[in-house]
Amino acid sequence: MALIPTTILTGFLGAGKTTLLNRILQEPHGFKIAVIENEFGQENIDNEILVQDGTEQIVEMNNGCICCTVRGDLIVALTALAQRRRDGELQFDHVVIETTGLANPGPVAQTFFIDEEVAADYLVDAIITVVDAKHAMHQLDTYEEAQRQVGFADKLLLSKTDLVSADELKVLTERIKRINPRAAISTIAFGQVAIADVLDLRGFNLNDKLEIDPDFIAAEEHAHNHDHTCDAACDHDGEHEHHHHDHHHGHHSDNIAAFVFKSDRPFNTEKLDEFLGGIVQVFGPRMLRYKGVLWMDGADRKVVFQGVHQIMGTDIGGKWGEDEIRSNKMVFIGQNLPKETFIYGLEQCLV
Numbered sequence: 001m002a003l004i005p006t007t008i009l010t011g012f013l014g015a016g017k018t019t020l021l022n023r024i025l026q027e028p029h030g031f032k033i034a035v036i037e038n039e040f041g042q043e044n045i046d047n048e049i050l051v052q053d054g055t056e057q058i059v060e061m062n063n064g065c066i067c068c069t070v071r072g073d074l075i076v077a078l079t080a081l082a083q084r085r086r087d088g089e090l091q092f093d094h095v096v097i098e099t100t101g102l103a104n105p106g107p108v109a110q111t112f113f114i115d116e117e118v119a120a121d122y123l124v125d126a127i128i129t130v131v132d133a134k135h136a137m138h139q140l141d142t143y144e145e146a147q148r149q150v151g152f153a154d155k156l157l158l159s160k161t162d163l164v165s166a167d168e169l170k171v172l173t174e175r176i177k178r179i180n181p182r183a184a185i186s187t188i189a190f191g192q193v194a195i196a197d198v199l200d201l202r203g204f205n206l207n208d209k210l211e212i213d214p215d216f217i218a219a220e221e222h223a224h225n226h227d228h229t230c231d232a233a234c235d236h237d238g239e240h241e242h243h244h245h246d247h248h249h250g251h252h253s254d255n256i257a258a259f260v261f262k263s264d265r266p267f268n269t270e271k272l273d274e275f276l277g278g279i280v281q282v283f284g285p286r287m288l289r290y291k292g293v294l295w296m297d298g299a300d301r302k303v304v305f306q307g308v309h310q311i312m313g314t315d316i317g318g319k320w321g322e323d324e325i326r327s328n329k330m331v332f333i334g335q336n337l338p339k340e341t342f343i344y345g346l347e348q349c350l351v
């Protein structure tokens with residue numbers, strides 16, 4: 001059987017990966033796509049945001065980052081999908097893996113070369129990296145994950161160009177070209193892209209990766225040696241930093257941590273608006289990513305809330321199901337955020 005092309009979709013927190021994936025899943029392109037979602041933290045908010053029309057197989061991988069702790073789960077997910085396809089249970093001709101915003105795409109791509117079972121069924125079609133034009137300059141200055149994602153890409157898609165000037169876009173484009181001269185760069189508005197620009201690119205070039213990193217294929221044994229727990233509160237430092245291979249292995253930037261707020265009481269809309277407006281004013285620069293599915297008092301539809309730094313927005317989501325237990329769940333990912341202040345403040349906004 002022909003190998004199944006797989007797209008590794010990366011991009012820093014909030015870059016626009018899910019928005020792009022939603023577009024891809026909605027377009028009438030004739031591809032049957034299986035999606036593997038990897039999210040930080042136990043709460044999978046993206047699943048609420050992703051549109052599903054029933055034809056896609058969506059496998060969630062939560063509570064860990066795909067480039068570190070859940071890499072074994074990725075192998076299990078891929079081999080199980082391939083088996084179900086062989087058994088005629090599932091039909092798909094392409095896989096898209098959406099990584100967390102902090103993932104290093106290198107080790108994810110390695111899996112396709114190092115694991116024999118995966119290599120027997122799949123090939124890497126391309127690593128696609130979404131770059132948030134509004135926030136990328138700062139992200140590239142501050143987070144090595146953002147640099148790696150750009151550096152390892154076969155294709156770069158610049159999102160949120162509506163939020164920056166032509167000059168800012170030019171400066172950013174020049175910078176990412178310096179980091180990665182090989183990858184083609186296009187812009188995307190709210191995920192809008194021609195399917196030929198993202199699927200079946202056959203853009204992955206192993207030689208390029210070996211040029212960036214001669215140990216690309218040889219690194220697996222080190223992955224075991226350097227195994228460590230890298231979960232939602234992924235704030236370990238780079239104790240292996242001085243080792244040559246370590247940039248493969250899930251060393252995430254210091255002090256980035258995620259926490260979850262949950263409640264089974266509804267929010268008062270005015271109180272919540274006021275609180276979130278204030279908190280974003282104060283902590284916005286450190287709020288890398290936040291999102292949630294909210295139960296607002298008196299509303300019969302869910303409210304999907306999300307943001308990146310100071311840019312926050314809400315959308316009306318689906319209806320609460322007849323038997324569905326209404327609740328709130330929110331995830332905040334940030335640098336040194338005062339969790340107790342957030343949780344206390346949010347509790348005060350409940351009815």
Ligand SMILES: Nc1nc2c(ncn2[C@@H]2O[C@H](COP(=O)(O)OP(=O)(O)OP(=O)(O)O)[C@@H](O)[C@H]2O)c(=O)[nH]1
Binds near residue numbers: 015017018046191307
């Ligand atoms: N202005 C603007 N906003 C955008 C664009 N693309 C995406 N967004 C918004 O950016 C926010 C983050 O988008 P997502 O697609 O959820 O980002 P993500 O990369 O999946 O985020 P994580 O998975 O949490 O890292 C959402 O509020 C989107 O509506 C764009 O082209 N312009």
